[in-house]
Amino acid sequence: MGFARHISSHLEEWKEGTNRKPLVIRGVRQVGKTTLVNDFAKKYKHSIFLNLEKVADRRLFEDYDDVETIVEALFLTNNIPSVDIGDTLLFIDEIQELPKAIQLLRYFYEDKPKLHVIAAGSLLEFAIKYVKSFPVGRIEYLYLYPLNFAEYLKALKHAKAFDQLNTIPVKPFAHLTLMDLFHRYAIIGGMPEVVKADLKNKSLADLPKVYESIWGTYKNDVEKYTSNSSERRVIKHIMAVAHLYLDERIKFQNFGNSNYKSREVGKAMRNLDDAKIIQLIYPTTDTDNPIKSNLKKSPKLQFLDTGLINHALGIQAQMLGMEDLSNSFKGAIIPHLITQELISLNTITNTKPNFWVRDKNQSSSEVDLVYPYNDKVIPIEIKSGAKGTLRSLHQFIERTDHPYAIRIYGGKFNIEESKTTSGTPFLLMNLPYYLGTQLPNYIEYFVKNHTLKL
Numbered sequence: 001m002g003f004a005r006h007i008s009s010h011l012e013e014w015k016e017g018t019n020r021k022p023l024v025i026r027g028v029r030q031v032g033k034t035t036l037v038n039d040f041a042k043k044y045k046h047s048i049f050l051n052l053e054k055v056a057d058r059r060l061f062e063d064y065d066d067v068e069t070i071v072e073a074l075f076l077t078n079n080i081p082s083v084d085i086g087d088t089l090l091f092i093d094e095i096q097e098l099p100k101a102i103q104l105l106r107y108f109y110e111d112k113p114k115l116h117v118i119a120a121g122s123l124l125e126f127a128i129k130y131v132k133s134f135p136v137g138r139i140e141y142l143y144l145y146p147l148n149f150a151e152y153l154k155a156l157k158h159a160k161a162f163d164q165l166n167t168i169p170v171k172p173f174a175h176l177t178l179m180d181l182f183h184r185y186a187i188i189g190g191m192p193e194v195v196k197a198d199l200k201n202k203s204l205a206d207l208p209k210v211y212e213s214i215w216g217t218y219k220n221d222v223e224k225y226t227s228n229s230s231e232r233r234v235i236k237h238i239m240a241v242a243h244l245y246l247d248e249r250i251k252f253q254n255f256g257n258s259n260y261k262s263r264e265v266g267k268a269m270r271n272l273d274d275a276k277i278i279q280l281i282y283p284t285t286d287t288d289n290p291i292k293s294n295l296k297k298s299p300k301l302q303f304l305d306t307g308l309i310n311h312a313l314g315i316q317a318q319m320l321g322m323e324d325l326s327n328s329f330k331g332a333i334i335p336h337l338i339t340q341e342l343i344s345l346n347t348i349t350n351t352k353p354n355f356w357v358r359d360k361n362q363s364s365s366e367v368d369l370v371y372p373y374n375d376k377v378i379p380i381e382i383k384s385g386a387k388g389t390l391r392s393l394h395q396f397i398e399r400t401d402h403p404y405a406i407r408i409y410g411g412k413f414n415i416e417e418s419k420t421t422s423g424t425p426f427l428l429m430n431l432p433y434y435l436g437t438q439l440p441n442y443i444e445y446f447v448k449n450h451t452l453k454l
Contacts, residue, residue, distance in 0.1 A: 002035045002038070003032065003154065003195070004151065005144070005147075005151055006148075006151060006345075007142055007143075010142055014142075015116065020113070021140045022108050022117040022139045022140070023117070023139070023140045024095070024105070024120070024124070024141050025037065025119070025120040025142050026120075026121070027122065027144035027276070028276050028277055028304060029217055030191060031144050031146055031191070031192065032144060032192045033144055034120065036144065037093075038091075040089075040118075044087055044089040046078070046087065047088065048088065048089070048090045049091050050090070050092050052092065052093065052094045052096075052098045052101060053094045053097050058097070058098050061098055061104065062098070065104075066107070066111075068111060070104075071090075071112055085112070085115050088115060089116045089117075090108075090115055090117045092117070092120070093120050094122075095119040095124075096123050096126070096127035099128075100131075102131050105119065105135045106139070122275075123221055123225060125274035126225040126271075126275075141348075143348075144347075145190075145340075145343060145344040146305045146340070147190035147192060147195055147344075148344040148436075148437045149165070149181075149190075150165060150437045151190070152181075156181070161174070161178060161181055165435070166438070169442075169445070170413050175413075175432060178434045179432060179434060182433055182434035183325060184198075186334070186337055186433075187310060187319045188307045189307015189308060190305055190307065191210075191305050193210050193213075193214065194207055194210050204316050204320070207316075211307070211308055211312075215308060218275075218277050218304075219235075222277065223235060225271065231264075234260055234268040237258055237260065238269065239278070241255075241256035242278055243313055244256070244313075246301060246303075246309060246329065246333075246336060249298035250301060251298060253265070278301055278304070279301070280301070281300045281353065281355065282297065282354065283297050283299070283354060283355050283356060283366075284354040284355075284356055284357075284370060285357060286356075286370075286377065287356070287377055287396060287400040288377055288401070289375055290372070291370060293354055300355065302339055302340070302352075303340075306333060306340055309333070310328075313329055315328055319333075325433070326409070334408075337433075337436070338382055339369065341437050345437065356392075358399075365396070366392050367381060368380055371440075371443060376400075376447070379396040380406040380408060380439075381405075381406070381407050382408045382409070383409050393405050393407070394421050394422070397424055398420055404426070404429070405426050405428050405429070406439075406442075406443070408431045408432075408435070409430060409433070410433060412430075412432060415430070427451075429442065
């Protein structure tokens with residue numbers, strides 16, 4: 001059972017491209033890379049599937065150093081005429097298992113440009129260290145993440161809700177339906193296996209074993225790329241307790257009430273960040289472009305999937321009965337999910353979002369997200385319920401040269417004129433939670449169609 005993913009349009013463009021390079025799809029295990037390519041392969045006359053976790057599939061790459069011989073052998077084995085090379089897809093799955101195969105990708109581009117080659121793998125950052133000659137400039141990348149809310153609606157086959165989600169501005173009559181659907185998505189998350197299980201049984205009781213299997217796989221994977229038992233202990237500790245610190249900025253020193261030093265935790269955190277299992281989201285102090293991450297300041301933790309967090313915290317059953325999910329786990333779940341939604345849109349690049357801070361003696365301000373749009377940096381607050389103070393957002397507006405600000409909340413869409421506590425006028429666009437994936441489109445709509453009336 002495959003799901004429609006927004007990355008598919010990029011695959012179509014790649015297939016029809018005139019200067020096509022081998023394509024590497026990056027993402028952690030179990031986000032749907034293999035299923036995605038299996039579905040895409042149906043568009044070809046022939047397809048060849050290799051999984052480099054299998055000894056038999058690795059053998060050709062281990063035995064031969066030239067792609068001419070490898071391709072000839074593959075076409076012979078699969079009974080594919082040489083004349084059909086331009087309508088053949090070669091899919092190399094789990095390519096991280098054999099660094100030599102990563103190295104050979106450049107020669108598919110140089111020596112066999114008509115053959116369509118896609119590779120997929122997890123933890124590629126670790127495998128790349130062992131590649132003698134990395135094919136810089138000879139490969140392309142796409143990034144895949146758990147299902148976002150728009151993809152979740154497609155998985156539900158709820159075409160009407162999907163259409164309304166993509167209508168700008170969203171119609172008032174669609175609000176309650178979209179909020180109800182988003183509520184379930186926010187509880188279970190977007191891991192494909194979890195979504196499949198939920199669609200099949202519609203019971204949270206059937207999901208814990210799926211979450212445990214996924215998290216166990218990640219722990220085993222990352223531990224394989226540590227160099228000693230001490231590093232493994234630090235990684236295990238972080239993965240066991242990190243979800244408890246979702247609502248705060250973290251310090252590496254003694255993280256999670258441990259005796260581990262900043263250097264030890266920092267290295268382990270960066271490994272997890274490279275693996276995209278737990279990412280470090282750093283603040284910025286900028287109010288105009290370009291936005292620069294301030295690596296000297298304390299980061300926040302961003303997990304691959306909010307559903308995994310909810311399971312680890314044991315709050316999913318509790319969330320079922322909540323009217324407003326912004327109250328769950330100290331208000332941290334919805335901001336985490338909105339950030340996850342934004343990250344999921346980064347199909348071509350691997351850009352991480354920032355939050356904004358202003359630190360002063362005895363006072364500080366923090367805006368949940370900032371989003372670059374042309375020459376502007378748009379501040380975004382994710383507040384509990386339909387109301388809430390916006391002190392930090394006011395601080396940001398008073399330091400920038402444009403009037404646009406956003407609040408993501410549990411209420412309906414609207415745009416209003418407002419003033420900061422110091423009297424500076426600004427425009428506030430209020431977006432319901434379910435519009436996280438639509439944020440770039442709404443910012444464009446907001447800036448192009450609304451100006452401050454002086």
